[in-house]
Structures are given as C-alpha cells and as structure tokens.
Amino acid sequence: MHRLTGRIFEGDEITWRSKEVLQEIKIGYCKDCGFYHADPYPSEEFLKDYYQSYEIPCPLYIEERFRIARLLLSYLKEDSSIVDIGCGKGEMLEVLHKCGFKNLYGTEFGVLRNQSKRISPITILPYDVNGFCDWCKKEAKRFDCTILINVLEHVPEPVYLLRRIKDIITTDGMLMFVVPNDFNVLQQVYLEKNKTKPWFLILPDHVNFFTINDIDNVVERAGYQVIRKTVQFPLEFFLLQGDDYVAAPKTGKKCHKKRVAFEKAFLEVGKLKELEELYSGFAKMAIGRVMYVFAKPASSK
Numbered sequence: 001m002h003r004l005t006g007r008i009f010e011g012d013e014i015t016w017r018s019k020e021v022l023q024e025i026k027i028g029y030c031k032d033c034g035f036y037h038a039d040p041y042p043s044e045e046f047l048k049d050y051y052q053s054y055e056i057p058c059p060l061y062i063e064e065r066f067r068i069a070r071l072l073l074s075y076l077k078e079d080s081s082i083v084d085i086g087c088g089k090g091e092m093l094e095v096l097h098k099c100g101f102k103n104l105y106g107t108e109f110g111v112l113r114n115q116s117k118r119i120s121p122i123t124i125l126p127y128d129v130n131g132f133c134d135w136c137k138k139e140a141k142r143f144d145c146t147i148l149i150n151v152l153e154h155v156p157e158p159v160y161l162l163r164r165i166k167d168i169i170t171t172d173g174m175l176m177f178v179v180p181n182d183f184n185v186l187q188q189v190y191l192e193k194n195k196t197k198p199w200f201l202i203l204p205d206h207v208n209f210f211t212i213n214d215i216d217n218v219v220e221r222a223g224y225q226v227i228r229k230t231v232q233f234p235l236e237f238f239l240l241q242g243d244d245y246v247a248a249p250k251t252g253k254k255c256h257k258k259r260v261a262f263e264k265a266f267l268e269v270g271k272l273k274e275l276e277e278l279y280s281g282f283a284k285m286a287i288g289r290v291m292y293v294f295a296k297p298a299s300s301k
C-alpha cells in the first residue's frame with residue numbers, strides 16, 4: 001500500500017521525458033515506504049517500452065569510477081567476485097579491472113549491452129535484474145559484492161528489488177549502490193529562494209526520490225545494514241553561489257570543472273583520506289548531490 005503525505009507534486013510540477021504523459025501520477029513522500037515516490041508507479045509495459053531505446057551515457061564521471069574502486073578495495077580482495085547490475089557498456093567494470101579486481105561480472109538488457117566492452121576477464125550477461133537473479137539461482141551463483149549504479153531511482157518497488165538481490169550476495173558479502181540524494185536541504189533552499197519547480201522530478205526515468213536520511217530505513221527494510229554512507233561533491237553549492245546550472249544548463253560544465261579541480265587538489269598532495277572524511281561529513285549533514293551506500297546482509301555479523 002502506498003499513502004502519500006505532505007506536499008504532493010503533480011501536473012506541471014513534474015518534468016516528463018516520455019512522449020506520453022501519465023497525468024494520474026503524483027509524487028510525494030510515502031509514509032508506508034519511507035521515501036518519496038511516484039504513485040501510482042508507471043506500469044511495467046510502459047517502462048519496458050520507454051527503456052527499449054534508452055541510451056544514457058555512463059552516469060559516473062571517470063574520477064568517480066576510480067573513487068568507487070578505491071572505496072571497494074578497502075572492503076574486498078582482488079579476487080572477490082563483483083557484479084555490476086545494469087552495467088551499461090561496462091565502464092565501471094573496466095575501471096575495477098584496471099584497479100586489480102579479477103572476478104568481474106555485469107548484466108545489461110538494454111540497447112547498451114550490444115555496445116558493452118568485451119574485456120577479458122569480464123563476463124557481461126544479457127539479463128534484466130529479475131532475469132539475472134533467476135540465472136544466479138539456476139547456477140547457484142553468489143557474489144561477494146553487488147553494485148547498483150543509478151538503478152534504484154528507476155525501478156518501482158525498490159525494496160522488493162533489494163530483497164531479491166540479497167539472495168545473490170554471499171553471507172559475508174556486501175551491496176554497494178549509487179543513487180541521487182533528492183529533496184536535500186540545499187535543493188530546498190534553492191527551490192524556496194527561486195520559487196521554481198523541483199527540476200529533479202524527471203519521469204518516467206526517476207520514480208523514486210531518496211534522501212540520505214531515509215536510506216537506512218529503506219535498506220533495513222530490505223534486510224541489510226548500512227555500513228558506510230558517503231556522497232559526491234554537493235553540486236548545489238554552485239547553484240546557491242550563482243552558478244545556476246538549473247536555469248542555464250550550460251553552466252554545468254563549468255561547475256564540473258571546478259569540482260574536479262577541488263578534488264584534484266587533495267589528490268595531488270596525497271590527502272585523499274582527508275577528502276573522504278570531508279565527504280563522510282557531508283553525508284552526516286545529509287548533503288551531497290549523489291550518495292554512495294555500502295551495506296551488508298543483516299544476518300551477517
């Protein structure tokens with residue numbers, strides 16, 4: 001059951017990317033799920049049709065892919081088995097391979113699979129999440145780490161999905177996912193100041209909108225325990241300083257360069273640990289444009 005509460009977004013407040021607009025869909029904070037989501041969710045047929053021709057560039061910049069690989073190296077061994085679900089062209093897997101991981105799998109069902117990199121020893125399978133879980137069951141295959149990069153915001157009933165995925169993780173294995181930190185306080189300041197519509201409510205691409213404060217509960221309901229939360233640079237700092245990439249998207253490139261320069265400064269002087277501490281601090285304050293969540297199946301101690 002889904003019961004939206006508080007401020008409800010509908011009609012022109014939602015940006016639609018598909019040709020067909022489903023007017024009946026509203027977005028609000030669901031008190032049953034504990035996060036913002038579309039209600040009702042678009043049907044499976046509607047999403048399937050929309051994603052038939054879906055082709056997005058890798059959602060992570062190269063610097064962030066290396067950062068994730070570094071973070072994973074602190075939990076895993078080089079021969080740990082890792083699967084990237086919804087791996088696109090395999091960009092993240094390629095970086096993990098470069099960083100020394102040897103036991104790598106990906107799964108991708110969209111048009112991107114045909115373009116996926118064929119790098120030995122990476123295995124890329126042709127399934128969607130459910131098809132992949134079925135394949136794992138049949139093959140009695142489990143992974144030490146399952147990665148979901150920008151997946152959970154796209155799928156109806158994400159808790160159900162996370163529960164299914166738990167079955168393919170080894171008992172002392174882990175889950176790592178990347179998801180936008182929406183409705184964060186910096187966005188709210190911008191929205192109130194500019195009296196504009198929430199630009200991040202983009203349907204049917206995004207059907208769930210998580211804040212970093214809500215995510216522990218979501219993960220726990222799916223049978224995991226959060227072990228680490230961190231974030232990407234809070235890009236909204238730029239928005240509130242006048243580099244308005246919402247009103248003028250071209251500004252985004254400039255903001256990206258500044259953010260890369262900021263991180264590069266830490267890298268150049270060997271202070272990546274300090275940079276990670278800063279980002280963990282931002283995560284505690286619930287700011288950061290995108291969150292990285294590391295979790296373990298709850299039964300493992």
Ligand SMILES: [Zn+2]
Binds near residue numbers: 002030033037
């Ligand atoms: Zn709900």
